[in-house]
Amino acid sequence: MEGIAMKLYDATELALRNLRESLFRNSLTTIGISVGVASLVAMLSLGIGLQQLASRRLQKAGLFNTIVVTSRRDGGFRDQREEASSPAENVPLDEPARQKIAKLSGVAEAYADVRFTTDVLFNGSSHLTAVAGVPFSAKGSDAFDGMQGAFFSSDSAPEVILQKSFAAELLGKNPRLETNENVADLAHPLLQKDVTIRYAERVAAPSNTGEGSGYSVVSRQQTLKIVGVTDADPESIRGPGRARVFLPLKLAQTLHVMQASDLRDTALSGPPTYPSLSVRVNDPSTVPAVEDAIKKMGFSAFSIADATRNMQQFFAVLDLFLGIFGSLALAVASIGIVNTLVMAILERRREIGIMKAIGASDADVRGLFFAEAGAMGALGGIVGVTLGWIIGHIINFGTNIYLERRHLAPAQIWYVPLWLVISAIAFSIIVSLLAGLYPAARAARLDPVQALRYE
Amino acid sequence: MGAALVRAVDGVSITIRAGEFVALLGPSGSGKSSLLNLIAGLDRPTSGEVVVMGSDLAALPRENLAKYRLHTVGMVFQSFNLIPKMTVLENVELPLRFAEIDRNQRVARARQALERVGLGQRLNHRPMELSGGEQQRVSLARALINNPTLLLADEPTGNLDSRTGSEIMDLICGFNNSLGMTIVMVTHEQALAQKYASRMIHLADGKLVDDLPNHPAARMDAQWKGSQ
Ligand SMILES: Nc1ncnc2c1ncn2[C@@H]1O[C@H](COP(=O)(O)OP(=O)(O)OP(=O)(O)O)[C@@H](O)[C@H]1O
Ligand SMILES: [Mg+2]
Numbered sequence: 222m223e224g225i226a227m228k229l230y231d232a233t234e235l236a237l238r239n240l241r242e243s244l245f246r247n248s249l250t251t252i253g254i255s256v257g258v259a260s261l262v263a264m265l266s267l268g269i270g271l272q273q274l275a276s277r278r279l280q281k282a283g284l285f286n287t288i289v290v291t292s293r294r295d296g297g298f299r300d301q302r303e304e305a306s307s308p309a310e311n312v313p314l315d316e317p318a319r320q321k322i323a324k325l326s327g328v329a330e331a332y333a334d335v336r337f338t339t340d341v342l343f344n345g346s347s348h349l350t351a352v353a354g355v356p357f358s359a360k361g362s363d364a365f366d367g368m369q370g371a372f373f374s375s376d377s378a379p380e381v382i383l384q385k386s387f388a389a390e391l392l393g394k395n396p397r398l399e400t401n402e403n404v405a406d407l408a409h410p411l412l413q414k415d416v417t418i419r420y421a422e423r424v425a426a427p428s429n430t431g432e433g434s435g436y437s438v439v440s441r442q443q444t445l446k447i448v449g450v451t452d453a454d455p456e457s458i459r460g461p462g463r464a465r466v467f468l469p470l471k472l473a474q475t476l477h478v479m480q481a482s483d484l485r486d487t488a489l490s491g492p493p494t495y496p497s498l499s500v501r502v503n504d505p506s507t508v509p510a511v512e513d514a515i516k517k518m519g520f521s522a523f524s525i526a527d528a529t530r531n532m533q534q535f536f537a538v539l540d541l542f543l544g545i546f547g548s549l550a551l552a553v554a555s556i557g558i559v560n561t562l563v564m565a566i567l568e569r570r571r572e573i574g575i576m577k578a579i580g581a582s583d584a585d586v587r588g589l590f591f592a593e594a595g596a597m598g599a600l601g602g603i604v605g606v607t608l609g610w611i612i613g614h615i616i617n618f619g620t621n622i623y624l625e626r627r628h629l630a631p632a633q634i635w636y637v638p639l640w641l642v643i644s645a646i647a648f649s650i651i652v653s654l655l656a657g658l659y660p661a662a663r664a665a666r667l668d669p670v671q672a673l674r675y676e
Numbered sequence: 677m678g679a680a681l682v683r684a685v686d687g688v689s690i691t692i693r694a695g696e697f698v699a700l701l702g703p704s705g706s707g708k709s710s711l712l713n714l715i716a717g718l719d720r721p722t723s724g725e726v727v728v729m730g731s732d733l734a735a736l737p738r739e740n741l742a743k744y745r746l747h748t749v750g751m752v753f754q755s756f757n758l759i760p761k762m763t764v765l766e767n768v769e770l771p772l773r774f775a776e777i778d779r780n781q782r783v784a785r786a787r788q789a790l791e792r793v794g795l796g797q798r799l800n801h802r803p804m805e806l807s808g809g810e811q812q813r814v815s816l817a818r819a820l821i822n823n824p825t826l827l828l829a830d831e832p833t834g835n836l837d838s839r840t841g842s843e844i845m846d847l848i849c850g851f852n853n854s855l856g857m858t859i860v861m862v863t864h865e866q867a868l869a870q871k872y873a874s875r876m877i878h879l880a881d882g883k884l885v886d887d888l889p890n891h892p893a894a895r896m897d898a899q900w901k902g903s904q
Contacts, residue, residue, distance in 0.1 A: 231773045242761055575757045578718055579771045579818060580746025582739055669718045673757065 229592075232585075236592035243565070250554075250561040251601045257551030258605025258649045262641060263612045264547035265540060270617075270635040272536040276529060285505040288512050288524045290314065290322065290331075290498040312519035315494045322500055325514050327507040332356050333495040335473040336464055342417040343391045350387055352418065353464035354473030358501065369408030370449035376471040381416060382449040387465035391416075408450035417444045418466075423479040438479055551649065554601070555656035558594055562660030565593070566667070573664055574672025583665040590661035591654060598653025602646035609645070610637055684710035685721070686882040692875075694825070697852045697859045697892070699869035702879035708862040709830055711879065715860060716749050716828050717741045728826070746774055750819030750827045752848075754834035756811040758803040758818075764790065765799040768818045775822060789817040793847060809840030816847060827851060829861040833868065845872050849892075 240247045292314040312318065323331040335354035340347045357376040359365065365372060365382070373380050383391070388407040422441045445468070500522075502511050508524050515522040566573070573586055613635040621631040685707045692698055700708045713719040714726050717733045726733040728748065733741065745751075758767045769786040777785070790796055793813040803811050812832060819827060829848060833841030849872050851857045863869055869876050871893050878886035 228773075228776055231776075235773075238761070571757075572759055575759060576770070576774075577742070578716070578745065578751050578757070580742060580749075580774045580822070582742035582746075582774065584739070585742075585774050670713050673718075673753075 229588075232588045232592040233596065235589055236596050239565070239569075239589070239593055240596060243568075246561060246564070247597065250557045251597050251604065253554035253557040254551065254597060254601025254649060254653065255605035255608055257548075257554035258602050258645055259608035259612060260550040261544065261547030261648070262606055262609025262637065262645050263616070264543035265641055265645075266609065266613050266635050266637045267616070268536065268540040268543045269638060269641065270613075270633060271539070272533075273636050274632055274634055275532060275536075285525055286329075286502045286508065288500040288502070288508060288515065288522050289334075290500055290515055291496070291521045291523075292494065293519060293521055313494045314496075314498065314520060318518070318520070319495065319498055321518065322498065322515060325511055327502050327504065327511050329501045329503045330356065330358060331498050331500045332470060333474070334497045334499050335468075335470065335476075335478070336496075337420060337478045339478075340419045341387075341391075341466060342419065343414075347419075348387070348390055350466055351464040352466045352468060352473070354470035355382070355467045356470045356499075356501075365449070365451050368449045368451040369404050370412045370447070373448060373469040376469050377475065378469055379443065379445050379472065380448040380469065381445045382451055382467040383411065383447060384465040384467075385450060385452050388450045404450055404452045411447050411450060414447050415444050416447060417442055420476065421479045423477045441476070443476065551652055555652045558597060558653055558656035559660060561597075562590055562594060562657055563663070566590075566660060566664045570667065570672045573667050574669045577667070577669035578673060586667070587661040587665040590664050591657050594653045594657025594661070595650055598650040599646065601653070602649030605649060606637075606642050606645050613637060683882050685714060685879075688879070688882070688884045690877060690884065690887065692858065692860065694858050695852070695856045697849070697872060697874045698861070699873035699876045699890075700860060700862045700879065701864060701866065701869055701876055702885075703864065706879040707882035708864075708879055710882070712828050712830055712860060712862050715826075716751055717744045742774075746771060747822055748825055750822070750824035752812070752815050752819050752827070752829040752832045754831040756803070756808075756815045756835075758811055758814055760803055763800045763802060764795065764806070764814050767803065767814055768821055771818060771821050785821060786817070789821050790814070792820065793817045807840070808836050809843060812836060812840075812844050813847070816844070820851070825858060827857050827859045829859065831862050831864070833863070833865075841868070848872070 293312065319331055319333060322328065336351060338349065338351050340349055341352075342348075355373075357373065360372045368382070370382070373382070385404055385407060388404075388411055392407065392410060419440070419442050422439045424437050424439050451467075500511065500515070502508055505526075508526050512522045512524055512526075573581075576586060617633065617635040620634055624631055688707075688711060700711060702708050710719070714721055714733070715728070717726075717728075717736070721734050724734070728744070731744075733744065736744065759770070762770070765783065765786050768789055769782040772782040772785060787796065787799065790799065790813075793816050795810060795813050795817065798806060798810065803814065806814065812835075816832075827848065832848065833844055836844065845868065848859060848861070852859045861869075861873070870890060873890050873892055876886070876888050876890050877884065878888075
């Protein structure tokens with residue numbers, strides 16, 4: 222920079238001085254920028270907050286690192302794309318397949334889902350619902366965040382965890398109307414009570430022919446202790462068929478409950494297969510890669526990442542629109558900068574003439590006006606972010622009062638990440654510098670002789 | 677508005693040697709200031725050349741012209757042209773900011789320059805708080821801060837009474853004598869020119885009418901109230 226213009230520090234110092242000199246006018250301009258930045262921050266943080274609110278529900282369920290694998294012939298989650306891009310043969314989803322998937326890199330565990338529909342008896346009345354086995358590894362995961370009671374004491378303990386809506390149903394409440402009831406209130410009368418499930422056990426029978434897998438079906442009952450009631454819905458990935466009662470996975474497996482796929486296995490008289498596997502990966506970012514690997518093996522794979530892709534697209538568009546609307550105010554404010562600086566040139570004509578007469582270059586004068594624009598942008602950015610943050614808090618506060626009135630859980634619909642703070646201030650400075658481009662150039666080209674003659 | 681072409685400086689051809697003290701004389705509107713601005717590199721001639729120390733100012737790029745004003749020329753004006761919102765010290769060190777000198781050095785040099793013009797005590801005053809003579813001393817200190825080889829003064833005593841005027845003239849004359857600084861001073865006071873200048877150039881209607889050597893009366897007894 223040697224010899225091109227005076228030092229940045231000097232330019233900034235002189236600029237701040239000049240800004241103080243016409244404090245009122247420059248404050249108004251800076252407030253204009255602040256309002257612009259505040260509106261941008263408020264808009265974007267609303268978009269980000271809503272997006273987080275939407276994905277937090279899924280995240281809480283611990284599903285961002287889970288892939289559900291089904292056999293292709295079940296047709297479960299498959300779609301045209303994967304149909305076209307993978308082997309045509311039907312690969313059975315059996316124990317060797319499970320072990321192969323478990324060995325894929327990035328996979329923490331792969332287990333056969335146990336899920337069946339059964340009657341749950343409680344206080345003499347029976348309730349039909351879907352039941353699912355939960356691996357012991359789910360203990361301490363986000364999936365059971367905010368649960369009342371405790372997780373299973375062991376992987377095969379005769380215990381159950383109830384989903385909130387089912388707990389409400391057991392207590393004779395309408396689960397649809399009262400899903401917003403406090404989990405603690407629901408859990409209180411249920412914890413440590415027993416429920417009984419009725420199911421059909423598949424018992425291996427000696428085969429007369431010596432081949433195939435013949436079996437008979439025996440009706441059984443099992444009494445289980447309620448240890449927990451959960452608010453979250455760890456099964457939300459499975460759509461409408463999701464379970465509302467959870468058993469320890471090992472226990473569920475030892476019950477040998479007859480599942481839908483058993484019938485087909487018999488029909489095909491092949492080795493036993495699993496209706497579906499749950500695959501847990503260590504790092505959510507590896508989900509797509511693992512999913513691809515599983516699809517290459519000839520299975521259908523589905524993860525929450527697929528389900529949220531559309532959602533993310535929606536929010537990208539929403540953020541874009543909110544950003545554009547937020548920027549409009551900043552654009553208007555930047556016109557204020559142009560106006561203020563052009564006025565400053567007229568006022569300081571003589572001063573500019575003097576500076577040029579004693580040796581200021583065009584670049585020095587330009588730098589001075591640039592520094593003023595930049596300083597107003599930085600100041601406006603900082604004040605604006607603070608203002609936006611306060612506005613967001615007020616909106617959030619108001620929304621939560623509204624939610625509370627309607628007996629809904631409070632929500633954080635508004636979020637200001639650090640990157641937004643930094644980029645909003647940077648954006649404000651850049652816009653201000655752009656606005657300063659014309660006034661600075663005009664000041665730099667000022668003819669010193671005429672400027673000095675000016676009184 | 678058909679603006680008629682004004683030949684503010686027309687066909688003036690002069691050569692000024694290093695160390696000369698030139699007085700530019702002439703009636704109002706004769707082109708004295710215009711000629712001075714050409715020498716100062718504040719203005720460019722529509723035709724002709726202004727050669728200072730071997731380089732033609734008329735052909736110099738804007739950036740180099742600014743450099744020339746910064747390092748080679750010091751300027752003093754009739755109306756002082758100090759920046760009102762800056763203190764005396766800040767006014768004097770302003771050229772050093774454009775020269776990218778460090779703050780500490782700047783302050784030291786500005787103090788020194790102010791002491792040279794006898795204003796070491798009023799560093800933190802605003803120009804408006806000083807008398808005309810004191811303001812002109814500040815502007816002299818500012819003109820000297822980059823050790824120019826050429827001091828250009830446009831009626832430096834025009835706004836001062838005769839006593840303060842001669843104090844300023846003594847200072848300028850002192851720079852000429854002891855530092856060998858070349859001085860070009862615009863004035864319309866014949867007596868002032870005769871007292872101090874070594875050469876008197878008369879202009880009228882933008883044209884050179886007279887170019888006379890002078891033996892200044894003040895040269896012998898000029899007191900430079902500076903470092904000595
Ligand atoms: N930018 C300009 N446009 C038109 N005319 C100009 C311009 N600058 C100077 N002039 C004219 O040129 C002539 C010389 O002006 P200049 O300022 O050099 O006179 P001067 O000798 O310094 O007068 P004074 O003693 O009053 O300061 C004047 O007639 C003036 O009106
Ligand atoms: Mg003049």
